[in-house]
Amino acid sequence: MTAPAVARRGELLPGFMLPAIDGSSVSLESYRGRTNLVVVFAGDMIDESPVAVLLDELVRRREQFTVEGAQVLVAVTAQPAVPRRGRWAFPVLVDNGAHIHRSMGATDAEGRPAPAVFVTDRFREIYAAYLPGQGSALPGA
Numbered sequence: 001m002t003a004p005a006v007a008r009r010g011e012l013l014p015g016f017m018l019p020a021i022d023g024s025s026v027s028l029e030s031y032r033g034r035t036n037l038v039v040v041f042a043g044d045m046i047d048e049s050p051v052a053v054l055l056d057e058l059v060r061r062r063e064q065f066t067v068e069g070a071q072v073l074v075a076v077t078a079q080p081a082v083p084r085r086g087r088w089a090f091p092v093l094v095d096n097g098a099h100i101h102r103s104m105g106a107t108d109a110e111g112r113p114a115p116a117v118f119v120t121d122r123f124r125e126i127y128a129a130y131l132p133g134q135g136s137a138l139p140g141a
Contacts, residue, residue, distance in 0.1 A: 007104065013039065013124045016100050018093035021079060026091050028073075028124060036070040037120045041106035043098070043113030044077045050138050051115045057141035059089045069122070077101060077113045105131050 007013050017027040031037055038058070045051045058065075058072050065072060072090040077098045095101055098113040106116035114132035117139060121127060130139050 007118070007126055008129055009126050011126055013037070013118050013120050013126050014103065015124070016103075018075060018095055018100060021092045021094060026073065026093055031071060031122070032124060033122055034069075036068060036122050037118070037124065038065070038070060038072045039118045039120070040072065040074045041095075041101050041104060041113070041116040041118075042074055042076050043101060043106065043115060045115055046074070046076050046080070054117070054138050054141065061141045062089055075100060075106075108132050 013028065015028045015032075017025055017029075020026050028037070028039075040051070040054065040058075042051045042055070046055065055074065062072075073093060074090055075093045075095050077095050079094050079096075080092070095113075098107075101107060101113040101116075102111065104116065104118070106114055108114040115138055116132060117128075117130040118126055119128040119139075128139070
């Protein structure tokens, strides 16, 4: 299996559109030029540490993101059966089949979805990328 080309610091985060758990569709392009982004690829581990810890920290600092003109987006690989209340303070996008996870490099050595985080400026230029298998632990909020 060939590893996907992964976007790195200084490059543009590729755009994508995914359905959200509220039934809407979210496109990264809709944030372009307006909002800094923190995109958390949670795979199917949204309720497992360290992803759960990171999301809880992000929820607690939600006001700081607003002040910084930033939006947190969370991508999961399956529609949650019962959303946990606080965890869903941000748009939660459903990547059925994990196609976007794979194209962004949010996979483990076997190609399964794995947690990753991208931080971008308002033009989607990557400021920081925390990817599995590249020695990058998930960041703190």
